[in-house]
Amino acid sequence: MGPQHPSTHGVLQVVLELDGERVVKAIPQMGYLHRGIEKLAESRTYTQFIPYTDRLDYVSSMGNNLGYCQTIEKLMAISVPERAEYLRVIMTELNRIASHLIFMSSVAIDLGATTGMMFGFRDRERILDLFDMACGARLTYSYIRFGGVREDVPAEFIEATRQFLADFPAMLTEHHTLLSGNEILHHRLKGSGIISGQRAVETGLTGPTLRASGVDYDIRKIEPYGIYDRFSFCVPLGTVGDNWDRYMVRMEEMQQSADIIAQALDQLPPGPVMTKIPKVLKPLPGDVYHRIENPRGELGYYVVSDGSTKPYRIHVRRPSFINLQALNEICQGSLIADVVAILATLDPLMGEVDC
Amino acid sequence: MQGKGLLAGMRITLNRLFGKKITVHYPEEKIPMSPRFRGGELDLAHNKCIACGLCAMACPNQVIELTTRTDEHKKRHLTSYIYHSGRCLYCNYCIEVCPTDAICWDKNYENSRYFRHQLDVDCLAISRGKSPNAVVGTNPDDTDKEEGTT
Amino acid sequence: MQEVTGLFMVATMLRNILGKYLPNPQWVDIVITLINIGAIFTVISLSAVILVYAERKVSAYMQMRIGPNRVGPWGILQTVADMIKLMSKEDIMPVGADRWLWILAPVLLFIPSAAVYVVFPFDNQAIFADLNIGIFYFIAVSSQATLPFLMAGWASNSKYALIGGMRTVAQMLSYEIPLVFSILGVVMIVGSMRMSDIVAAQQQVWFIVVQPLAFIIFLIAATAETNRAPFDLVESESELVAGPFTEYSGMRWALFFLAEYANLFAASAIAVTLFLGGWNGPWLPGWLWFLLKTALMIFVFMWLRWTFPRPRVDQLMAFGWKILLPLSLVNVVLTGIGIYTVKYFS
Numbered sequence: 009m010g011p012q013h014p015s016t017h018g019v020l021q022v023v024l025e026l027d028g029e030r031v032v033k034a035i036p037q038m039g040y041l042h043r044g045i046e047k048l049a050e051s052r053t054y055t056q057f058i059p060y061t062d063r064l065d066y067v068s069s070m071g072n073n074l075g076y077c078q079t080i081e082k083l084m085a086i087s088v089p090e091r092a093e094y095l096r097v098i099m100t101e102l103n104r105i106a107s108h109l110i111f112m113s114s115v116a117i118d119l120g121a122t123t124g125m126m127f128g129f130r131d132r133e134r135i136l137d138l139f140d141m142a143c144g145a146r147l148t149y150s151y152i153r154f155g156g157v158r159e160d161v162p163a164e165f166i167e168a169t170r171q172f173l174a175d176f177p178a179m180l181t182e183h184h185t186l187l188s189g190n191e192i193l194h195h196r197l198k199g200s201g202i203i204s205g206q207r208a209v210e211t212g213l214t215g216p217t218l219r220a221s222g223v224d225y226d227i228r229k230i231e232p233y234g235i236y237d238r239f240s241f242c243v244p245l246g247t248v249g250d251n252w253d254r255y256m257v258r259m260e261e262m263q264q265s266a267d268i269i270a271q272a273l274d275q276l277p278p279g280p281v282m283t284k285i286p287k288v289l290k291p292l293p294g295d296v297y298h299r300i301e302n303p304r305g306e307l308g309y310y311v312v313s314d315g316s317t318k319p320y321r322i323h324v325r326r327p328s329f330i331n332l333q334a335l336n337e338i339c340q341g342s343l344i345a346d347v348v349a350i351l352a353t354l355d356p357l358m359g360e361v362d363c
Numbered sequence: 364m365q366g367k368g369l370l371a372g373m374r375i376t377l378n379r380l381f382g383k384k385i386t387v388h389y390p391e392e393k394i395p396m397s398p399r400f401r402g403g404e405l406d407l408a409h410n411k412c413i414a415c416g417l418c419a420m421a422c423p424n425q426v427i428e429l430t431t432r433t434d435e436h437k438k439r440h441l442t443s444y445i446y447h448s449g450r451c452l453y454c455n456y457c458i459e460v461c462p463t464d465a466i467c468w469d470k471n472y473e474n475s476r477y478f479r480h481q482l483d484v485d486c487l488a489i490s491r492g493k494s495p496n497a498v499v500g501t502n503p504d505d506t507d508k509e510e511g512t513t
Numbered sequence: 514m515q516e517v518t519g520l521f522m523v524a525t526m527l528r529n530i531l532g533k534y535l536p537n538p539q540w541v542d543i544v545i546t547l548i549n550i551g552a553i554f555t556v557i558s559l560s561a562v563i564l565v566y567a568e569r570k571v572s573a574y575m576q577m578r579i580g581p582n583r584v585g586p587w588g589i590l591q592t593v594a595d596m597i598k599l600m601s602k603e604d605i606m607p608v609g610a611d612r613w614l615w616i617l618a619p620v621l622l623f624i625p626s627a628a629v630y631v632v633f634p635f636d637n638q639a640i641f642a643d644l645n646i647g648i649f650y651f652i653a654v655s656s657q658a659t660l661p662f663l664m665a666g667w668a669s670n671s672k673y674a675l676i677g678g679m680r681t682v683a684q685m686l687s688y689e690i691p692l693v694f695s696i697l698g699v700v701m702i703v704g705s706m707r708m709s710d711i712v713a714a715q716q717q718v719w720f721i722v723v724q725p726l727a728f729i730i731f732l733i734a735a736t737a738e739t740n741r742a743p744f745d746l747v748e749s750e751s752e753l754v755a756g757p758f759t760e761y762s763g764m765r766w767a768l769f770f771l772a773e774y775a776n777l778f779a780a781s782a783i784a785v786t787l788f789l790g791g792w793n794g795p796w797l798p799g800w801l802w803f804l805l806k807t808a809l810m811i812f813v814f815m816w817l818r819w820t821f822p823r824p825r826v827d828q829l830m831a832f833g834w835k836i837l838l839p840l841s842l843v844n845v846v847l848t849g850i851g852i853y854t855v856k857y858f859s
Contacts, residue, residue, distance in 0.1 A: 029676075029826065056423035059454035120743065120823035123376055126576035130385060137397075144399035144468075150454045158459070162398075186375050189368035192743060192821055195828050344676070345746075345825040369821065376575040376820045386579040 009347070017114065017351060018358025022335070024347065031347060034339035036332050041362040049322040054080055054289045055154065057322065062148035064324060065360040067110050070096075070103040071302040073152040078233055079298040079309040080154055084291045091279040092156030093235045097272045098169065099142070099151065101265040105176075106135040107303035108258045108265075111355045115255060116187055118352040119196055124187045131179045134172050141165050154289065156282035169273060176266050180259070188259065197251040201338050201350040204249055211334045214327050215305025216257045217354060221249030227301040238275070239268045251346075254353040258303075290317055304328050304355055326363055328356040396470055401453045403471040405446045407486035410494065411465035414439040418457035418466060426451045441487060448474075449482035520639035520800050549641050557627050557775055564774040564811065565592045571815045602763035607670050610760070614668035619761065619768035622661035625654045626775040633782045634708045636792050636799040647708035648700060651783060652693055655738065658776065659685040665769075666757035677757040680746050680826055687833040688737035688744075694841035695730040698848040699787045712791030719790040726844045728788045730837055732813070735780040737833065740773065741814060743821040744829060781810035 009022045019040035025033040045064065049057050061076045062069040074096055081088065088096075109132040116124030136146040142161045143151040151158050187193055203213070205221040218225055226243040228236040244260035246253025293315040299308035305327025314320040331354055338354075339347050387394055396402070405427075414431040428445040458466055466486075476482055524545065531541045566581070566589060573580025581588030606615065629651050631641040644650055659682055666678015700706055702723065703714045714720075721728045737744040758769050785791060785806040792799030824832065 052423055056421070056456070059423055059452045059456075062454075116822065120745070121821060122572070123379075123576050123819050124822075126578070130577060140397045140400065142399070144397060144401040144455070145453065148452070158455075182375060185368075186372045186820070187822075190372050190821065191366060191368050192824050194368075195824055196822060343825060343827065372820050373816060376816060379577055380571070380574045382577065384574070384579050385577050 017356055018361075020332075020351075020356070020358055020361070022347065022351070024344070026344070029343045031339045031342055031344070034336050034347060036335050038329075038332070038358070038361050041358045043363070045363050046322055046324060049319055051318060053317045054291070054319060057319070058153065059148065059150045061324075062150050063359060064326065064363060065107075065302060065304060065307070065328065065357050066147060067357060068103045068107040068303045069147065069149045070099045070152060071107075071300060071307060073150060074100055074234075075298065075300040075302070075307045075309050077152050077154050078300065079296055079311050080289070080291070082298050083294065083296040083311060083313060084154075084289065086155050086285060087283060088156050088234075089280050089283060090235075090277050091160075092281045094272050094276045095157050095161060095281065096152055096234060097236070097239070098269050098276075099139075099149075099157075101268045101272070102135050102138060102169070104265045104303045105262050106132050108262045109135075111258050111303075111352075112183060112187065112255075114355075115349075115352045118348050119193065121187065121190075121193075124183070127179075127183060127186065131183075134175070138165065138168055138172060141168060153282065155285045156280070158282070160281045166273065166276070169269065173266055173270055173273075177263075180263060184259070188256070194252070196345075196349060197255055197353070199248075199250055199252075200342055200346045201251040201254075201353065202249050203334060203338050207337065208249065208334070211337065212330045213305070213334055215302070215331070216261060217254055217305065217331055217334075219243065220246030220253035220257045222247055227299055227306055231299075233298070233300055239271050241265075241268050251349050251353045254355075258355075261303075288317055290315065299325065302327055304357065304360065305331055324363060326360045328358075328360040329363070332356045332361055396472075400470050401455050401468055403469040404448055404474060404484050405457070405466050405486055406469040407444055407446075407490045408465050408494075409441060409444075409487055409490040411463045412441050412444075413463055413465075414441040415462065417460045417462065421456040421460040423454065423456065424450045424452055427457060444485070444487040446484045446486050447482065448484055449479060520636035524639070553630050553641055554627075557630055557778075558771075560778040561771040561774040562592045562596075564777060565595070565770070567811070568774075568815055571812065572819045575816075575819045596767060599767040600764050604763050604765070605760075607760045609670040611668035611670070614664045615760075616765075618661045618665035618668060618757075619765045619772070621664065622658055623768050623772040623775070625657040626772045626779060628654050629779045630775075630782075632708050633779075634712050634786060634791050635803055638709070639800065640708060643707060643709050645705070645707045648696055648706045648711065648783075648787070651779075652689075652696065655776070655779065656685075656689055658738075658772075662757050665761070669757065669760040671760050674757050674759045677759070681740070681757060683826070684737055684740075684744065684746065684829060684833075687830055688734045688837070691730050691833065691837040691841040692734035692738060694838070694845055695724075695727040695734065696787060698724050698727040698844050701845070701848050701852060708786060708791075712786060712793065715790040716793050719788065719793075721788040724788065724844070724848065726840065726847075728784075730841050730844065731784060731788070733837060734833075735784065736814065736817060737829075739776045739780050739814075741777065741818050743817065743823045745818075746823060746826055746829060777811060777814060778807065781807045781814065784810050 009024055021037040021040070023033075023035045023037060024031055043063075045060050048060060052060070058073060058076060061072040064072050080086070109128045113125040113128030113132075116122070116128065139149060139151075140146050142165050143149050143158065145151075203211075203221055205218075205223045208218050208221040209223055213221075214225070222245055224243060224245055227233070228241075229243060241264045244257045244264065246257050291313040293313055295310065295312040297308060297310045299306050301307075306325065307327055308325030310321075310323040310325065311319055312321040335350070335354065338350050342350065414429070416429060416431070419425075419427040419429055426447045428443070428447070429441060430443045431439045432442050433439050458464075458468070527548070528541055528545060531544055532538070535541055535544065569591065570580040570588075581591035584590045584594045606612070632644060632647045632650055634640045634643075640647075662681035662685070663678045666674045666676075666681065669675075699711065699720055702720065703711050705711070758766060761769060782803075785803060789806045789810070790802075792803040794802035797805075
């Protein structure tokens with residue numbers, strides 16, 4: 009199945025072994041989008057690598073930037089001003105909403121509800137306009153830099169974000185009515201693609217996929233990075249670990265992200281947005297691993313520095329790559345139509361899977 | 364009732380059928396880009412450029428190729444400035460690092476070309492075409508006095 | 514004695530004119546028949562062409578977009594542009610395809626879709642062939658559309674096509690039965706299978722009032738028969754690319770497409786005839802009422818398509834056999850009881 013297939017989230021080939029319509033084995037074949045980003049890192053300076061991190065999981069670029077910048081800040085003990093921390097939280101959570109909207113749209117179109125997809129993309133346009141206002145780009149931002157954010161947001165950004173947050177509950181209600189309330193969707197998603205919490209942990213799943221199986225593991229709560237410990241939000245959990253739980257967990261997370269953004273906007277202090285760091289970074293030799301909660305799971309950066317301006321090695325722990333390994337196990341015994349639904353709810357992004 | 368969710372969904376699509384449409388009739392109408400929009404090609408103001416080469420060094424992808432010459436007063440002048448737009452990541456590093464604000468985005472995103480070699484833009488020639496009297500490497504504060512118009 | 518109105522008036526006028534110029538009454542009959550055939554073909558082609566455009570517009574409006582609006586005023590020439598494009602495409606036959614089956618499949622699909630138009634009552638006495646097994650003819654001929662899907666799926670020598678073909682046969686066979694039983698309720702009330710009798714019986718009260726359950730069952734079963742969403746597993750784009758049509762390109766694919774839309778018009782027209790009163794209606798001419806009601810039914814079908822996701826194959830079959838079939842049988846029983854009660858008390 010694939011790589012030219014309307015619903016494989018990028019270029020993914022899944023080799024399906026079928027018994028009639030039941031799946032016996034489903035082996036994902038990746039690598040069609042491999043661009044050698046980790047190797048490229050060895051010939052770029054630390055600062056020059058930031059635009060490359062944008063392009064890993066390209067629908068949640070702010071998260072990728074944040075992970076990398078916090079890793080290097082950890083390596084070099086750089087502190088970040090308060091306003092920059094709040095702006096980072098606002099941007100990352102807006103990006104989480106945008107990424108989950110794409111998830112919802114792809115679930116809708118993979119199951120046949122084209123209108124649901126259109127509505128998801130329409131709402132995401134509002135968020136992309138906000139990002140355009142803040143940093144000039146709609147998809148790959150490189151806005152979050154070492155020591156803070158690149159520049160302060162214009163005044164109309166705050167106003168526009170508040171307007172978006174005011175309109176957001178109505179958008180969510182529409183999506184819930186059109187998609188989540190639909191009995192056909194219930195029958196499609198409930199009870200298929202089940203993975204238990206224990207198996208999920210053993211396979212290395214993270215993110216909403218893991219939380220849908222009932223395991224309460226959100227890095228923002230367990231190991232808060234940045235200033236996430238200042239916000240109060242819930243972590244939605246599933247019970248059964250089927251497609252429906254994975255879908256509902258992400259829908260609920262959108263609401264929680266909206267709450268976080270509202271709290272951050274209220275607490276946003278004035279001040280500088282970037283600490284003074286040297287133009288050319290030369291960290292001391294050593295290695296560091298830092299992880300954040302990306303919309304797709306635990307995004308980790310492992311940076312090995314040898315004391316020069318270019319890193320010796322950067323390895324990215326990509327959540328979609330590791331989540332996709334569970335495809336074979338989840339697909340055992342399901343029908344072809346369920347394979348499509350499972351792929352949609354696992355939410356892999358091939359830019360991240362292949363790096 | 365069993366089918367209530369289905370009917371609620373149908374009501375939404377029916378409402379949208381009679382509602383406002385959000386299509387933008389491109390190319391007659393265009394969505395305005397924000398002031399910080401990063402796109403198009405690099406717009407070089409060669410009178411402000413001091414030929415330091417920082418933009419070429421900051422670029423992650425070796426997009427900017429510039430050559431300089433040093434004249435008898437040990438001052439550097441720009442002799443060529445090629446921008447390989449096909450390789451550009453639009454990351455904005457070159458613009459941020461320029462000490463004299465000599466380059467900026469021209470924000471014209473309608474710049475598709477038929478051949479790959481047309482993606483390499485000779486920014487110096489374009490800049491000279493726009494303001495032929497400006498002297499390369501002039502102090503940016505004196506620009507207005509030097510030529511009157513930029 | 515029915516009044517001479519609407520299309521029948523046009524037909525009688527034509528007969529009178531031709532009668533003056535042609536020597537023999539048989540000649541008049543032949544010419545009228547040829548004109549009728551031409552008219553039916555025009556209706557079929559026009560309906561297919563217009564429906565493609567209507568579908569795109571309706572789907573766009575529901576998704577807050579505008580749809581085609583560049584080719585011709587309001588985009589009405591879009592289908593013409595599409596047809597020209599399709600005719601100019603290269604005709605690729607897959608390697609190992611079963612040649613004659615593959616070539617015949619689109620043609621054999623279009624024929625039943627077109628052949629059912631002869632029993633539609635467009636107006637008072639304006640049916641091409643007022644067979645006394647009218648509705649039975651519709652059911653029989655439209656069932657023939659199942660086999661070409663299987664032919665296309667098998668002959669294409671492609672995995673997607675084969676799965677699509679098998680799914681189609683399963684789906685269409687399963688939903689034939691509730692379709693027939695829902696029609697049976699109407700036939701029981703009217704007492705005859707002739708289309709003009711069915712329409713004439715609705716002059717006072719439309720059958721949707723008397724048989725609401727049958728109408729809903731017919732709606733669902735017809736959606737499944739015409740392979741439209743939410744029952745479009747046959748061509749479910751996101752799973753099987755295009756099902757049995759995958760390997761077709763150009764004009765052959767256009768034939769499949771046209772057959773699907775001709776089928777849609779046919780299903781809507783039957784729904785109008787059986788449940789919505791056919792051409793009955795005040796003030797406006799009969800054929801205009803027929804067209805308006807058919808347009809309304811087509812809109813309902815499109816509305817269903819663009820709102821709902823699609824169920825899985827086994828859920829589809831379970832729904833057809835375990836829910837629709839018992840419901841349609843219940844409907845038949847209730848109709849029988851109703852008819853007997855009415856006869857007993859009058």
